[in-house]
Amino acid sequence: MTGLKAYPRFVSIEGGEGAGKTTVLNALRAALKAGGYDVVSTREPGGTPLAEQIRLLLLRNGGGRDPEGSDELLLPDTELLLMFAARVQHVRHTIVPALERGSWVISDRFTDSSYAYQGGGRALSQALIAELEQRVVRVRPGLTLLLDIGVDQGRLRARNRGAEPDRIESEADGFFERVRATFLQRAAAEPGRIKVIDASRAADVVAADAVAILASWRDANP
Ligand code: T5A
Secondary structure (H helix, E strand, O other), rough: OOOOOOEEEEEEEEEEEOOOOOHHHHHHHHHHHOOOOEEEEEEEEOOOOHHHHHHHHHHHOOOOOOOOOOOOOOHHHHHHHHHHHHHHHHHHHHHHHHHOOOOOOEOOOOHHHHHHHHHHOOEEEHHHHHHHHHHHHHEEEEEEEEOOOOOOOHHHHHHHHHOOOOOEEEEEEEEEEEHHHHHHHHHHHOOOOOOEEEEOOHHHHHHHHHHHHHHHHHHHHH
């Protein structure tokens, strides 16, 4: 990957719906803090006040229509550009400043989610996503943990949480099968950065695997 600056202390967690990213993020954060490191944990879309506003626009559920009453659809290209608009704010205002002062940054999702959801799920151009990544994001994580889980099992977990599904969670199974396949293709293409974890297992087992991978990464990148 040319033109992208990789920060060793920048870790992203990726996966489909209900894969357990939040659960793993908390375990990674606790492990780093126990080692005496400063940690910033954050999420996408979001991670700054403005990016959190963009998140609301992206995830509010009106079946893709404006919940304020108009019948204007949120178009796939708009979704892609809003994801990147939020990401630019996040990178410049939260992620890079924290990395530059020596903190670890753990992000619940980053650009791999755009490749998987907008590129795979929505079938938008992967080349356009790569162009946006190179031209406006310009950074990538040193380490990415991909929590892989079957679509049915992940959706069941997400449903059991009890919250109303958001706009993207309301997509059909085929969408999430394409998301999963794209994540796995990316992991196969970048095995040095993206480590796949079988997230179908019990939460403590998944978290222990994630913490062990982070520990060896940290030892190799002090
Ligand atoms: N998106 C995002 C894009 O389309 N493009 C982009 O570029 C980006 C950045 C963001 C949405 O935006 C999309 C992707 C998403 O649709 P989100 O806030 O990341 O949304 O939401 P979700 O991915 O929907 O996150 P979830 O909260 O559903 O999933 P998590 O965080 O992976 O799962 P978690 O940890 O909350 O766990 C879900 C439930 O399962 C239980 C937990 O206790 C919880 O109840 N659980 C387990 N149960 C059994 N065994 C385990 N191992 C478990 N791990 C967790």
